[in-house]
Amino acid sequence: MAGAPLLSLRGLTRRFGGLTAVDGIDLDLGQGELVSIIGPNGAGKTTLFNLVTGLDRPDEGEVRLDGKDITGLAPEKLAGIGIARTFQLGRVFGNLSVMDNVLIGAHARLRAVKPAVPLIGPLLELGLALLRPSSVKAEEEGLREEVRRILARFGERLLPRIDQPAYSLSYANRRRVEIARALALKPRLLLLDEPTAGMNPTETAEMQALIAELKAAGLTILLIEHKLDMVMRLSDRVMVMDEGKKIAEGAGEEVRRDPNVIEAYLGHGLSQAAHDEPEEVA
């Protein structure tokens, strides 16, 4: 990786009672890199995402973005500095239309309607929302245009349903709305938590193509994914977690042959047998 990392995690630890869900994780993510996190269920991958995006606070360790300490900042602040994420089980706003869902993604970028004035800023926002001067209208119109462009990336999946409430969408389409919402933030760092969970092979291939496109456009991505095939194709590097710890990190093939990884996936005792046929792991 070239230059200073965009995201850097040092000794990140989170305990829930007796369980250490995330245990001293170190990770660097360079500008434009795509790193995947894999590991068995309960390895602490999503908890790690929560620590990076401010939904949960680490007990120890620090998170830096561009060298700036952002450990424990509130999620709304982190959205403001360009961190966007999707959620494992999908969290769209069910009663909002597709358009409104994605517009919420652009919320942190609103400027005209959210003047950065201390104390009375919120009141000005209320006033501007009611009066709607031309600058506010223009900003809103611009964002709507942008949302249509983002939705167009998903072909005919979302555009025809732009005014439908999200609860009426198929599961796969809800996942797409989540990704569209994340893109509307114009993120510097995008965290995708199992974007293809529950998708069929065609849909998975589409999603994989989209992620490859985003990567090619220079977006820095941290990806949690169980479909190893996709992980191997997309990732610059792979980090493997088990029981909260990082057990391996490196290029895809390297990690895939790592005996620790095989053991974590197949359990103790079986690892030797599996070692003879590492292809089975994938």
Add this chain to the structure above:
Amino acid sequence: MSSWLDYTINGLIVGNVYALVAVGLALIFGVSRLINFAQGSIYLVGAYIGWVAVVQLQTPLLVTIVLVATAAAVVGLIIERFGLRPLQNSVRIAPLLATIGISFVLDQLVMLTFSPNPRALPSQLPDIRFQVGQGTIGPLDILIAAVGTGSALLLFVFLRYTKLGWAVRATAQDRDAAMQMGVDVNRVNQAVFGIAAALGGVSGMLVGMYYNQIDTAMSLQATLKGVVAEVVGGAGNVPGAVVGSMLLGLVESYGVAVFGTSYRNLFAFLLLILVLVLRPNGLFASARQAPPEPLTGTFIAPSRPVRIPPWALVITAGLFALLPLFPVSDYLLQTLINAWLLGMLALSLTLVAGTVGQVSLGHAALLAIGAYTSALLSLNFSLPVGLAIICGGLMTAALGTLLISPSFRLRGHYVSIATLAIGEIVSLVILNWESVTHGPIGVSGIPPLSLFGYELVSAASVYWFSFAVMVLLALLQVRLLTSHLGRSFRAIRDDDVAARAYGLSLNRYKSLAFIFGGFAAGVSGGIAAHLYSYINHETFNTQQSILALTIVILGGLGNVAGAIVGAVALVGLPEAFRIAAEYRILIYGIVLLLLVRFRPQGLLGTI
């Protein structure tokens, strides 16, 4: 010194009583993540069944206790079976609204059966006092302590050593896993509601004996106190609820010792707000809990709102505007003026409860703030009435938002409890702050409505004025909802975790909603004050909060036109059918229950 011991004993005894209510709430919360707002009503039912047993049937004490426990348990089972079980797969707001509706129906039924006048409930125990150290203790104190401790022990044995008890604990830990392991969750719910109701009923009877008085106002107080104790101990935490109850009993008792009786409730609610702000998971919860799992389903019922063409709205508004020109009775105009005032309150509530998902149960407090501000400004500072009403609205926006802000970090049921408590606090402050509010005497001689120096004397002029203000507020609200704030509010309601992850500060946007909604409610209260010319601390009460909530559900949560349609329907129809006042709350409660069950999206649909 002796009095301190007395206050401590008193605090612990009262704490025991609260514990009986709070333990039930904790059990129910544990298995169904629901705060049962009807718990106080069961307590009330218990007290009145106790009265029937003691005074009319003259049963001996032990029989009385068994009778009350059994009857209350039956009520609990009925609530579970017919009120809540049908809502199991319903939206999250449904069971909350259902228990609120049930509590009002039960309270009203008791009131209609026994009349609202207080009754004496003799204790059946000899009236002697034993010297303990330097304080005294009576047989009733001992009975209450024994029942409290005894039930706690029985409950412990039940949860620890019986199969059903295990099932209850398993369900509390992980409902889905318990179901997969073959636990009959319905039976668990039944058991829990039965136990909770039996404890609550006995508690009501003991309190009645302790104060030798029962009345129908006990219900709301008991719910509030039980919930305070439960939240202090950590929701769903049974031993925590017991400790929280003792703490609450002591805080109140010492508070009364220092400041006097009229402050008793104030301490309870301040304790609640303090705990909610500082330790929202209760005093005994582990330091930090795992972040909540993604929520499935939506908070309000998804629906496609009924689209009313704009011309239809314009024509309807035009017809209502022209109504006073036709030969209609002043009575009809008066009724509609009431509907417009309630419409403004409903606009406010549909914004905060429907659009932002903060189900406020203390909304009448906002009316009171607006009314008192406007009345006092025009009386003491001779401010023109129009200006005073606007000041009332602004003051309500500011003060209301400030008061409710501790609840902004809370979710679902907690918001309702906090707002209920805040509503009580406002009413208690009005009652006790005599130098400004004239305390219980109230404010009289409030100048009548006037605009630019012209008094609005005729019913028609008041009608036009209130109608115009309501339409203006409604139009503003529609404009607000079509702005970026509309989608932001609704996003916070649907999923506050995802909303925060996309840069929406909950404090900021909930505040904005309460500022806007507070203004509308404050203006409504202000107009009402000048219309009534006399207000006191009871003018704006919980009944109005519940009426507003029913209106909002009837119209469709978040639906602006629905709020107004709901107001006309719920104010107008009882008038049209000449339903006596005492039956109205009962009807509102039943309407609320039927709506939640059969048409959760309301008449015009949620937005």
